[in-house]
Structure formats: C-alpha cells, structure tokens
Amino acid sequence: MSLCDEIKITDRCTFSEGWLRNFKQRHGIRKRDVSADVLSADVEAAEQYSELFRNLVEQNKLLPTQIYNANETGLFWRCLPNSTVAGVMGKMAKCFQLNRNRVTVLLCANADGSHKMKLFVIGKFKEPRSFKNTTHLPVIYNRQRHAWMTAELFKDWFFNHFVPAIKENFGEKGLPDDSSAVLLLDNCGVYPPASELVCGNIFATYLPDIKSFIQPMDQGVIQNFKQFYRRTFVQRLVNSDCSVHDFQASFNLKDAIYTAALAWKNVKADTIRKAWKALWPASMFLDDSSDEEFEGFNIARRSSKEILAILSDASEANPLGKLTEDDLEDWIDADKEMPVVEEFTDEQLIQSIFKPEKSQVAEEDETEEPKRYTWKQALVISKPAEFAESRAMTVQQK
Numbered sequence: 001m002s003l004c005d006e007i008k009i010t011d012r013c014t015f016s017e018g019w020l021r022n023f024k025q026r027h028g029i030r031k032r033d034v035s036a037d038v039l040s041a042d043v044e045a046a047e048q049y050s051e052l053f054r055n056l057v058e059q060n061k062l063l064p065t066q067i068y069n070a071n072e073t074g075l076f077w078r079c080l081p082n083s084t085v086a087g088v089m090g091k092m093a094k095c096f097q098l099n100r101n102r103v104t105v106l107l108c109a110n111a112d113g114s115h116k117m118k119l120f121v122i123g124k125f126k127e128p129r130s131f132k133n134t135t136h137l138p139v140i141y142n143r144q145r146h147a148w149m150t151a152e153l154f155k156d157w158f159f160n161h162f163v164p165a166i167k168e169n170f171g172e173k174g175l176p177d178d179s180s181a182v183l184l185l186d187n188c189g190v191y192p193p194a195s196e197l198v199c200g201n202i203f204a205t206y207l208p209d210i211k212s213f214i215q216p217m218d219q220g221v222i223q224n225f226k227q228f229y230r231r232t233f234v235q236r237l238v239n240s241d242c243s244v245h246d247f248q249a250s251f252n253l254k255d256a257i258y259t260a261a262l263a264w265k266n267v268k269a270d271t272i273r274k275a276w277k278a279l280w281p282a283s284m285f286l287d288d289s290s291d292e293e294f295e296g297f298n299i300a301r302r303s304s305k306e307i308l309a310i311l312s313d314a315s316e317a318n319p320l321g322k323l324t325e326d327d328l329e330d331w332i333d334a335d336k337e338m339p340v341v342e343e344f345t346d347e348q349l350i351q352s353i354f355k356p357e358k359s360q361v362a363e364e365d366e367t368e369e370p371k372r373y374t375w376k377q378a379l380v381i382s383k384p385a386e387f388a389e390s391r392a393m394t395v396q397q398k
Helices: 003-007 017-026 043-060 092-097 151-172 221-239 244-250 253-266 269-274 296-311 325-332 346-354 375-382 384-397
Strands: 067-076 102-110 120-123 140-143 181-185 202-206
Touching (some): 067 221, 102 221, 102 253, 120 151, 120 253, 140 151, 151 181, 151 202, 221 244, 221 253, 221 269, 221 325
Parallel strands (some): 181 202
Antiparallel strands (some): 067 102, 102 120
C-alpha cells in the first residue's frame, strides 16, 4: 500500500523532476549505495581520491592549518562494562550496567592539530535539569528529540560556530582575512549539499564512500577521545565514596559534557596529525615516530592498561577491580557502531505525522524534583478527614 493511502491523501499530487530534486537537496536526502561497506576497504579508490585531494590542496594553496575534518560519533555517556556489577546488584545488574543514555558528539580539527573546535554535543533535551544555573558550557550544545544529527543542526553549527571559529583562528595566526579553508565531511545522508555549505572562501567537500578508510577522525582520533572519556569516568568512580550503582545514578549530563570536553582536550595534536596519513601520505608535517605505535589496536591496548592501573586502587569489594583487559576493550568500543542519524521507515514516517511527540525539556534519567505543597495542601493529603472536619467548623462559625 502506498504512503498516500496510509496517510489518507485523496488528492494525488504530481511533482516535476525539478521539484523532487530541489526537495531532496533541501533536506539532505541521498541515495545510499548498498555496497558502501565493500568500497570502504577499496585501497585503489582511496588512492584515487587522495590524488583528487592533493589537487584540491594545490589549487587552493592550502596549508595543513586550513584543512579541517569533522565527524560525529555516538556516546553512551554513563554506561559501565558489562560485568561491572554482576553479582552485586542481582537481577538489576543487567539493565543498569548497560545504561544507554546517549548523545551525539561532533569532533572537528584541522590537519596539523593546532585548532580543535569545541565539541558539538546533541542531546535529547533542551533544558536538562543538570544545566540549571549553568551560564557556560565547555561545548556547543543543542538538542534533537532523539539526539540525532540533522541537516538543520549541522547548518547552524557550520555557519554560526565553525565559520566564526575559523576566522578567529586565522586572525590569531596572522593569515589574511580572505584565506581559504576546506571542511572534509563523510557522505552522511542528513548533511546538506556541499553547495549550501559555503561562506566566502570557507567551504565543505564530501569524501567518497571510502570514508572509513581515509577519513582522519576515523583513523584513531575518535577512539582516542573515547578512551580518555572512559578513563576519566572510571577514575571518578574509583575516587567516589558511593557505590557503583549510586555513582552511575548521580552522574548526570552536565558531568558527561565536562568529562567529554576534558577528553577532547587530552587528545594530542600529534594524534590528529598522524590520522591524516592515509589521506595525505606525502604531507610534510608528519613526524618520524613509529607507525606501529599509532595503530588503533595498540592505542586500545595501551589505554586498557592505563584503566587497569586506575582500577588497581579500587577496594576489594568494588567489582571494578575484577575486570579483565578484554572487558575494558569491549567497553571502550561499546558505542562504536551506534548510528548518529535516523533512517525512518515508512511506518515511522506515518506515525510522526499522526502522533507527533511532545517536546521534552527535562532530563528523563535524572531524579524528578519533588512537588512542593503548601501547609494546607499537606494537611489535606496526610489527614483528609481531620481537614474536612476543621473546614466544616469554620464554615459554621461564619
């Protein structure tokens, strides 16, 4: 059955090819190649694009400081390793340790690692309760009801945050005001067309479907960011005086944002520079350190050992002290494959039309603030019979 029948549209519409093309461009709708996973490992295609990229750099006379890459990732911001609380919380353990409170985080930096943009964090709520009385956050925060990246959110970030930050950075480095800058993006289905992401000499361009093989942020940068995040999370847990259960319950979105900002700060410029080697092998700004040292596998192993060292200070009663290196590696990658954009089915599209969700303003996983009562209301609730008798006597006296 067609969507028209499902939505109960009686007057059928006929759209021209031009209208359909413009509609798809406005909303960032693209055909996704089902063979993208195969192409992502196509070394030959990566080499071909690398040649195109070098031509882009030469034509625009770009320096590494003028070339940026941005990519988003999902973050389970207060989940614990699967086996952390097993045997301590009984039946509650499974649902609690796999806490899937999620945000989408966009990371962006230039090729020499000298300029790391503030993280762009997308949460589900406009005014989380933990943000109360907070006048400044170390990240750019916005909301979408499912914490997905959308074309509107990305355009707002590009023009209102990315472009001003680039111009400010160029000014600090003494570059001319009309200097060019390019932002490399993966071919995400919700991004606007590249033609809409232009501001003067600052523009965006899309990587092909081989993005996972050559996109810099995917070459260890996002992984390194998450390793620092998990390490700080565990350190705070070990240092806390409360139980694992109570700590996880008290760790709110504001805590997560500050932890993420600190993790991004700890990602070294050298890590970012090396991440460009797959795309830009002839770049002159890479140092002579060992490639083997930077391999993602070795980064994960090193990070796991650092976390294990922190956990060695945990008390014997703390289940964290019983974690293995394999447990930690699985935990670090727990949200690796989590989608950051929503792909609607026909049924979901129909439901969104007939049953739109109400806007959310409070953070659902934080404890609800207690309802306040007057003394009279409290008396009615606690002793309704006595209140009714007192009220009747008052009326009779009058």
